[in-house]
Amino acid sequence: MRLILIALLCLALPGAALAQASPAEQTMMRTVEAEHDRHVALLERMVNQNSGTLNLAGVRAVGEMTRAELEPLGFAVRWVDMSETGRAGHLVATHPGPGRNVLLIGHLDTVFEVDSPFQTFARGEGARATGPGIGDDKGGVVVIVAALRAMQAAGTLADANVTVVLTGDEERVGSPIGIARRDLIEAGRAADYALEFENLAMDDGAEFGTVARRSSTNWTLTATGRTGHSSGVFSEGLGYGAIYETARILDAFRRELPEPNLTYNVGVIAGGTPAAIDAEGFSVTASGKTNIVASTAVARGDLRTLTPEQDERVRGRMLAIVDDHLPHTEAELTFADTGYPPMAPSEGNRALLARLNAVNRDLGLSEMAEFDPARRGAADSGFVAADVDTLGGLGIAGGGAHAEGEWVDLDSLVRQSQRAAVLISRLSLGE
The missing domain is CATH 3.40.630.10 (Zn peptidases)
Incomplete structure (x- = not known):
């Protein structure tokens, strides 16, 4: 048989x-x-x-x-x-x-x-x-x-x-x-x-x-700004607030970073007075009013690159974009240490x-x-x-x-x- x-x-x-x-x-x-x-x-x-x-x-x-x-x-x-x-x-x-x-x-x-x-x-x-x-x-x-x-x-x-x-x-x-x-x-x-x-x-x-x-690395963007009555937004004393700073950064990513084999998604975002993200990085909370300039904004996304050289170059460019702050705002971009090369x-x-x-x-x-x-x-x-x-x-x-x-x-x-x-x-x- x-x-x-x-x-x-x-x-x-x-x-x-x-x-x-x-x-x-x-x-x-x-x-x-x-x-x-x-x-x-x-x-x-x-x-x-x-x-x-x-x-x-x-x-x-x-x-x-x-x-x-x-x-x-x-x-x-x-x-x-x-x-x-x-x-x-x-x-x-x-x-x-x-x-x-x-x-x-x-x-x-x-x-x-x-x-x-x-x-x-x-x-x-x-x-x-x-x-x-x-x-x-x-x-x-x-x-x-x-x-x-x-x-x-x-x-x-x-x-x-x-x-x-x-x-x-x-x-x-x-x-x-x-x-x-x-x-x-x-x-x-x-x-x-x-x-x-x-x-x-x-x-x-x-x-x-x-x-x-391609690689897979998570990043977190946290922006802060002066808060106050919305009538003073854009003013010399109050500035632009955290949400406008975050919008500036993310739009600059969209416009300035594109190249072959590169993606950088934004998966979650929140802004207000206050705003926060949980320890796992999956859930965000925010509250605020339309007449209050946002004090905090947070966004989280991923970065995917094809080579270590591309990864290093793109990270550097992202950090440079973040550092060009709107008046009276600050922002910090961090990359997770659990990414895949x-x-x-x-x-x-x-x-x-x-x-x-x-x-x-x-x-x-x-x-x-x-x-x-x-x-x-x-x-x-x-x-x-x-x-x-x-x-x-x-x-x-x-x-x-x-x-x-x-x-x-x-x-x-x-x-x-x-x-x-x-x-x-x-x-x-x-x-």
Whole structure:
């Protein structure tokens, strides 16, 4: 019966794939196909376990599910507690070998906390399935597991040198960030290659490679001014007040900062006498009257840049705009220390995409062009990209991330796992 199954699977594979892939790689492809139902069931179990970032027990539970998959493959798995950052922790698994070290990056947490109405895995029509975090990033974690199991079946895992880092706070990183990302950064510095398993980049049915991602940093603008009766606004004695100072700054951002691959959103704003923002930076309060010049205004937003050089230049320009105050006003702009650095495009990253496209050709799959980095969010790959050649977006295909109804194409789990198994094997073993 097993021989019949393998024969049928071989018939299902493109002829070009059987001609170009090595015998071990053909075994990987067959193994992924044969274990597809197993991995869909694993994905369902993971999705049905809530692991919102602040559900510390839930994040640890998904980590234990992953431990149970990796330890039988010969990985040494440890849990890195992150209680000092207010988060659950990270799973770090190592499989030493004589090959070059390949770092696999994903995350265990989701944006859907325990109070979200969106909590369960559901099959739709065809290969479509929905669920909280099903693509971002539990589908990516399952791709990693499926690829490593295929490597074991083919015998390529034995000599492969693989490190897996699955963070527990990718969606709401803990603080201080130096501790929260310490283990990931150390793993990146030790690696020869880094592969990140966030969602596969798609556009109109075509699949793309991710060689760059933009940063994500929050900023807070606080303006103050003299308060008094509105009849004196703009006067030499009273000045313009905090709201006009804030409006000046934000409009100058809009007019003076634009350049390629840069965005700077304003997400929340309030002004009055007084105005304030909560410790988390999500909620603002204000009160005032139309005949009182506002004493305080606060705005909060994010900044996304493609390279460290762009980030430094834009921050400097923003600070210069802020410092050009209207009469009798002051303003301060601060940047959060929990931001995500950019995964800047590099020749090394592009070389990794070329290696992936060689895999695609040999497996009879479509080649991938570079995806526009302005259309991708920030990810943990940004913390290692300065130290090691990095390729992102190797996870499952789908859409609607961070929203109720998040979905994936379960058939893509097969393609992505096959690609990953062959790529990891070739990178580590120098093929």
